[in-house]
Amino acid sequence: MSLLDHLIELRKRLIWSMVAFIICFGFCYWQSERIFAFLADPLADALGEGRRLIYTDLLEAFFTRVKISMWAALFVSFPVIATQIWMFVAPGLYKNERNAFLPFLIATPVMFFLGAGILYYLILPQAFHFFLGFQTTGPVDGLGLAIDFEGKISEYLSLIMSLIFAFGLSFELPVLLTLLARVGIVSAAGLASKRRYAIVGVFVFAAVVTPPDVISQVSLAIPMWGLYEISILCARLIEKKRREKEEAEDADAGL
Template structure:
């Protein structure tokens, strides 16, 4: 077994990994910032298409026309750089993991990234058109729809994070079963409570309308069922430890 590095070496490596992760986000941001206005317009398309002909977007703050696209581009840079950021995390923790832990963690890092992206894509292409169309159609007669660009940005970022995190449910289920906290059979027996919990989470993470809450809760339940299926392919950590010890001469 290799000699353990002193604490200061671990801290230096952690610092280097963090600096590389931050540098990757900044590099992506520098490449995208020139198109910040175009990126914001692309994100605003679902709302603009749902608005009536008299509807428009407005800026109520003096600096909003600059800061809103700037903020969106920074968040988008973080999303794009996530695979490299996760790789830096993996490279830092991998030397201290057992073989069976590496077999679990690496696939989960890849799948969690893909699921997070899938949640964002689902929110943009499926949820946004429905939610914004609903909001535009329920506006009282005589009320002109005029959405502030900063408020809209905060709204869509909240939904992006909500759906991105919600799509991580299969990963959470697999980790809980692998850690021995629960079992697929135990989770199946608690399915009615999980259904209620999904709608409660949808209520807390989305705007206060039943439509967006349902559109978050239903995918969460489907992903939960997918997590149950995936968890059957992972043995609990204690069982893997025992099998590895049995293989040793």
């Protein structure tokens, strides 16, 4: 294909991706109240009955709905967008390259949703109970005032969406490192030798992408450390299969 043909093909894939996103955005805005209820459910369980979230700006609730809809639309339309990316890239790959790359393309959303699910169902309920434990129901020894949580919807949703993105992104680590091992850029021995730097790196990453509290940072850093160790094991398996294939080819060549 000529450069112009490539640009026309790219425009076609971008248009399909944008159409899919717009359709998903419309659907998600229609269902934005349900999406908000789903995202707020861990906090609702921790708060109990009769509690609420507030908004203090007249436009805050509307723009929060728009933000939720865009965020959810990106999730829903991702399979279509990923398919369009694959359809643009695949014709330029050899058959063995397509067969090698396709499993990683499939594993990417699976690992992302696995990380988001672990955060939503396991970590958030514990974290919310911990942070809400700092409330006080009245004066202490006759001094002070009651401390109650009155969260804003925009701040809460910014927090939970950033955490979901951070956990989902961090669970892509084994996919990335295994792909790099597959193409020979990294090795299992090299990853193992850089373990101490990787541990520091995951804690720095967790400190940057999570809220400034130790619970959130450790909750992200420890799974990332475990995923790094899994990546080393995956790299060793790939190297073992590569050696076996090379030995088989050498044996065939010797015959």
